[in-house]
Amino acid sequence: MEVTSVTTTQTATQTQTATSDESVVNSDYLTFLKMLTAQVKNQDPLDPMSSDDFSTQLATFSGVEQQVKTNDLLEALGAQLGAMGMSEFASWIGLEARAAAPAYFDGSPVSISPNPAAGADSAVMVVRNQDGVEVQRLDFTPSSDEIQWAGVSDSGEPFADGLYTFEVESYSGEDLLATNKAEVYSEITEVKTLDGSTVLVLFGGAEISEHDVSGLRNGI
Numbered sequence: 526m527e528v529t530s531v532t533t534t535q536t537a538t539q540t541q542t543a544t545s546d547e548s549v550v551n552s553d554y555l556t557f558l559k560m561l562t563a564q565v566k567n568q569d570p571l572d573p574m575s576s577d578d579f580s581t582q583l584a585t586f587s588g589v590e591q592q593v594k595t596n597d598l599l600e601a602l603g604a605q606l607g608a609m610g611m612s613e614f615a616s617w618i619g620l621e622a623r624a625a626a627p628a629y630f631d632g633s634p635v636s637i638s639p640n641p642a643a644g645a646d647s648a649v650m651v652v653r654n655q656d657g658v659e660v661q662r663l664d665f666t667p668s669s670d671e672i673q674w675a676g677v678s679d680s681g682e683p684f685a686d687g688l689y690t691f692e693v694e695s696y697s698g699e700d701l702l703a704t705n706k707a708e709v710y711s712e713i714t715e716v717k718t719l720d721g722s723t724v725l726v727l728f729g730g731a732e733i734s735e736h737d738v739s740g741l742r743n744g745i
Contacts, residue, residue, distance in 0.1 A: 635709055
């Protein structure tokens with residue numbers, strides 16, 4: 526179990542980027558001053574450059590310079606907020622998250638929250654392996670009560686270790702009302718950032734966003 530820390534790397538990268546941007550701005554500013562000086566020296570004495578034009582050029586460059594600095598500050602602020610968020614979610618490591626995600630089966634039962642459709646009088650749990658192949662269908666009475674999937678085939682043989690997904694088909698009579706992904710409980714083993722978002726890594730390698738979590742509990 527680990528927390529992938531990118532704060533140091535992000536800070537170093539941001540510092541390098543900010544330094545690079547500042548160097549570019551300074552270099553461009555010097556170039557601008559040299560060009561402006563040359564423009565003043567070589568202007569037509571009979572038609573000198575207007576002070577308004579001079580002021581406009583200075584204001585335009587100053588605006589660009591300030592925009593670059595503002596962008597640097599916003600990027601640094603966003604990175605700091607992302608690091609703070611990851612530190613907060615680090616306390617989730619070791620807990621079991623409930624989410625509509627693949628669950629890793631290693632011989633131990635998998636806890637499933639089926640959530641069948643309202644009005645259903647029968648339901649079927651459809652189990653698929655990590656290749657998306659259906660490996661089992663289990664009838665159950667519609668209820669929000671947790672189900673323990675033992676990982677045993679209809680012939681009594683245990684399924685191979687790996688990731689499995691679960692869907693619930695809800696029926697009213699013979700009419701299919703809905704097919705929904707069932708939520709499962711999986712241990713959170715790692716927290717990391719990806720493209721500015723916090724990602725939770727579950728036992729077995731499945732990855733979900735923190736927004737996908739609908740519940741947390743201590744491991745049982």
